[in-house]
Amino acid sequence: xxxRIIDVFDRRLKFKEDFKKNVLDHPVPQRxxxxxxxxxISFLLYMLLxxxxxxxxxFYVPSVDHAFVTVEYITFDLPLGNILRGIHxxxxxxxxxxxxxxxxxxxxxxxxxxxxxFNWITGVVLFAFVLAFGFTGYLLPxxxxxxxxxxxxVLMPQSAPVAGPFISKLLMGGDQLGALTISRFYAVHVAVxxxxxxxxxxxxxxxxxxxxxxxxx
Amino acid sequence: xxxxxxxxxxxxRGIGVMxxxxxxxxxxxxxxxxxxxxxxxxxxxxxxxxxxxxDLAPDKFNPVGLVYESKDGWMEGKSKMLxxxxxxxxxxxxxxxxxxxxxxxxxxxxxxxxxxxxxxxGVYDAAGKNIxxxxxxxxxxxxxxxxxxxxxINTMPKEEA
Numbered sequence: 001x002x003x004r005i006i007d008v009f010d011r012r013l014k015f016k017e018d019f020k021k022n023v024l025d026h027p028v029p030q031r032x033x034x035x036x037x038x039x040x041i042s043f044l045l046y047m048l049l050x051x052x053x054x055x056x057x058x059f060y061v062p063s064v065d066h067a068f069v070t071v072e073y074i075t076f077d078l079p080l081g082n083i084l085r086g087i088h089x090x091x092x093x094x095x096x097x098x099x100x101x102x103x104x105x106x107x108x109x110x111x112x113x114x115x116x117x118f119n120w121i122t123g124v125v126l127f128a129f130v131l132a133f134g135f136t137g138y139l140l141p142x143x144x145x146x147x148x149x150x151x152x153x154v155l156m157p158q159s160a161p162v163a164g165p166f167i168s169k170l171l172m173g174g175d176q177l178g179a180l181t182i183s184r185f186y187a188v189h190v191a192v193x194x195x196x197x198x199x200x201x202x203x204x205x206x207x208x209x210x211x212x213x214x215x216x217x
Numbered sequence: 218x219x220x221x222x223x224x225x226x227x228x229x230r231g232i233g234v235m236x237x238x239x240x241x242x243x244x245x246x247x248x249x250x251x252x253x254x255x256x257x258x259x260x261x262x263x264x265x266x267x268x269x270x271x272d273l274a275p276d277k278f279n280p281v282g283l284v285y286e287s288k289d290g291w292m293e294g295k296s297k298m299l300x301x302x303x304x305x306x307x308x309x310x311x312x313x314x315x316x317x318x319x320x321x322x323x324x325x326x327x328x329x330x331x332x333x334x335x336x337x338x339g340v341y342d343a344a345g346k347n348i349x350x351x352x353x354x355x356x357x358x359x360x361x362x363x364x365x366x367x368x369x370i371n372t373m374p375k376e377e378a
Contacts, residue, residue: 024229048243055247059290066291073291079253080246087243 029215036213038102043201045095049133052088053190060140062186064179067142092134099127111214119211122204129197136189139182150185151177258290262373270304270363278303278325278343280314283372300359300370301325301332311361312345313374317354332356 010016059078061070074081103123106112112120139150154177157167173180265285273279278301287296299314299322314322314332321336331348332341339350346355357374 024232044239048239051243051247055250058251061291069291074250077257077291078250079257080250083246084250087246 028213031216032213033216035101035105038098038105042095042098042102045091045098046197046201048087048091049095050194052084052091055084056088057190062140062182064142064182067140067182071141071143092137095130096134099130103127106214109214109217115211116208116214119204119207122200122207126197126200126204129193129200133189133193133197136185136193139185140189142182147177150181154181254290260287260289260296262371263287264369264371267300267302267368267370270366270368273302273304273368276303276305277330278312280325281311281368281370283370285372296372298372300361302361302368302370304363309361309363309368310345311359311370313357313359315357316352317347317356318350318352323356 006016056074059070059074059081061067071085074085076082078084106120106123135150135153139146154168154171157171158164160167169175171181172178173184263285265283267281267283273281281300281302283298283300284295287294289296301312301314303310312332316323316334316336316339318334318337318339321334323332323334323339323341325331326333326340329340330343332345333339334341334350334352337351339352340348341352341356342348344355345358347353360371360375362369
């Protein structure tokens with residue numbers, strides 16, 4: 001059934017052969033091992049986070065008086081809402097671990113060297129984006145842990161010379177951690193970061209197709 | 218043999234099955250959650266006290282605003298609706314002001330004693346029956362009673378007028 005639907009498109013657009021050649025039959029170095037999977041796993045996690053995150057946007061309200069009750073609603077009232085939030089929570093946590101392993105493999109194998117320096121650079125930037133995802137997402141449930149953890153995080157830049165206090169205020173959207181903080185963290189979490197992350201991901205992927213993945217040790 | 222399963226074919230299908238399972242699994246969870254409120258987020262009918270019966274002018278429709286506690290998802294707050302109530306002796310006729318066309322509140326038309334909808338010029342007679350314009354059905358009848366001089370109205374329409 002699915003095969004016949006695909007054939008209808010393929011007879012006109014001829015993509016099956018290209019897909020086979022460029023994806024399924026794409027040549028890779030011999031003896032590659034399971035440690036080469038961590039990049040792909042983190043991309044899978046990114047897609048899981050996007051799907052579950054988009055679903056939660058339907059219910060979550062980023063304001064000081066509604067954030068907590070809407071998270072409660074998602075977790076306890078919404079059918080499968082706890083699964084949705086659970087997948088988002090655990091994917092986010094596992095992503096940090098998997099990215100660390102991905103970077104570790106690239107480092108140990110020396111895969112960051114010429115000609116793949118820009119893959120390493122975009123990768124480090126992507127890792128920074130993921131940490132920013134984590135920092136902004138952590139505040140959104142607006143519970144005690146979220147509030148105080150973010151308070152610590154936004155006040156850390158204060159100790160930087162000259163611009164420190166201003167950076168803190170920029171993060172909070174003013175002098176206090178409150179209404180403007182939660183709405184700007186939300187905006188960064190669901191709009192700014194997803195878009196710039198996808199842009200860097202596309203670069204990361206296109207470049208590794210160009211250079212090919214590194215030989216194992 | 219055309220149907221022989223090679224190792225390559227087995228792996229290709231395996232990838233397809235796994236990708237399909239993840240897509241269906243996560244898509245199923247997400248779409249179920251997004252769609253669920255259509256079924257679970259119900260507006261409950263309630264008996265609401267709507268002022269004192271002696272305030273109602275007899276033998277004509279009086280606009281009565283109903284304000285009642287309701288739960289809407291994570292919000293616990295007040296819902297509002299408008300009803301028209303006519304008391305003639307022992308009989309109480311309470312009509313929901315919601316037009317049967319597309320849900321605007323209808324107004325009393327003083328010249329006919331019936332109702333007119335401001336949105337698409339639907340016209341109802343004094344019994345709430347649709348007589349001209351787009352409305353496909355009469356206005357809905359609400360259950361109403363007078364207890365200890367208080368007008369009580371049920372917010373969930375029971376039947377068409």
